[in-house]
Amino acid sequence: MNNNLKHNIVAQGVSTCAGCGLDIAIRRVLNVLGEETIIVIPPGCAALFSGYGNCTAMKIPGFQGNLENTAAYAAGIRSGLEAQGKNNINVVGFAGDGATVDIGLQSLSGVLERGEKVIYVCYDNEAYMNTGNQRSGSTPLNATTKTTPGSKLVPKKNMLEIVMAHHIPYVASASIGYIKDLERKVQKAKDVQGPSYIHIHTPCPTGWGFEPHLTVEIARKAVLSGMWELFEVIDGNKVSTMQVTNSVTPEEYMCEQRRFK
Ligand SMILES: Cc1ncc(C[n+]2csc(CCOP(=O)(O)OP(=O)(O)O)c2C)c(N)n1
Ligand code: SF4
Ligand SMILES: [Mg+2]
Numbered sequence: 712m713n714n715n716l717k718h719n720i721v722a723q724g725v726s727t728c729a730g731c732g733l734d735i736a737i738r739r740v741l742n743v744l745g746e747e748t749i750i751v752i753p754p755g756c757a758a759l760f761s762g763y764g765n766c767t768a769m770k771i772p773g774f775q776g777n778l779e780n781t782a783a784y785a786a787g788i789r790s791g792l793e794a795q796g797k798n799n800i801n802v803v804g805f806a807g808d809g810a811t812v813d814i815g816l817q818s819l820s821g822v823l824e825r826g827e828k829v830i831y832v833c834y835d836n837e838a839y840m841n842t843g844n845q846r847s848g849s850t851p852l853n854a855t856t857k858t859t860p861g862s863k864l865v866p867k868k869n870m871l872e873i874v875m876a877h878h879i880p881y882v883a884s885a886s887i888g889y890i891k892d893l894e895r896k897v898q899k900a901k902d903v904q905g906p907s908y909i910h911i912h913t914p915c916p917t918g919w920g921f922e923p924h925l926t927v928e929i930a931r932k933a934v935l936s937g938m939w940e941l942f943e944v945i946d947g948n949k950v951s952t953m954q955v956t957n958s959v960t961p962e963e964y965m966c967e968q969r970r971f972k
Pocket of ligand 3: 807
């Protein structure tokens with residue numbers, strides 16, 4: 712058991728790769744949300760936590776939806792709970808970048824527009840990793856993937872700007888390199904009335920091509936070099952939650968990753 716976790720909602724020994732950034736993210740998000748939570752996870756690496764058949768890695772109710780409909784699924788659960796007068800249960804959609812910025816975008820947009828009280832978390836490993844590393848809209852410029860073997864020719868889709876255009880009460884970017892900042896943002900998302908969205912940068916040693924012990928260091932370098940910005944937007948007011956020091960250059964961030972070779 713990890714004593715830094717208040718709630719041990721996720722079992723140890725889940726079969727993510729060594730050094731998986733997503734593994735850190737899901738444990739920390741659920742550490743804040745607690746046991747009164749229902750989670751919706753679409754196909755992707757996070758589905759490893761949903762489990763197989765009768766087995767699950769989490770001691771909270773969860774559903775595995777489809778890549779297209781995480782947000783709609785979560786909103787339906789929220790409506791059902793409200794109809795039963797159960798308003799104190801967190802409903803969280805926990806989806807990868809492909810499930811969020813590409814395939815599930817329409818469903819997410821509808822839920823945000825309707826103002827449904829759903830916490831939506833996108834863990835961003837910057838490609839379709841569970842199916843072998845195909846490029847997504849969230850893959851950065853110049854990164855190689857199985858479907859961009861020469862390198863991606865267009866920039867990363869700015870999902871946070873897209874979400875902000877829906878004028879929801881709480882939007883934040885976060886990183887597994889800065890856990891306290893991440894957990895504070897999850898708490899805010901939990902407390903807010905209406906929809907909330909958190910986009911977490913989760914480095915992936917297998918897909919990005921770096922040594923598994925470097926995951927947290929790479930996540931921090933992304934922030935310190937300005938390649939990933941940490942901020943929150945409360946009722947439309949954007950505030951940076953970490954100043955970029957430029958103590959690390961973008962080259963230093965990228966050169967440790969084979970995908971940028
Ligand atoms: C509509 C649809 N297309 C393709 C798939 C196959 N598929 C399953 S998981 C997955 C990858 C999802 O990528 P992402 O959401 O980024 O999560 P990650 O695997 O990176 O954790 C894909 C393409 C699917 N399940 N449904
Ligand atoms: S492929 Fe990447 S995101 Fe998926 S389990 Fe492995 S390290 Fe984690
Ligand atoms: Mg992904």
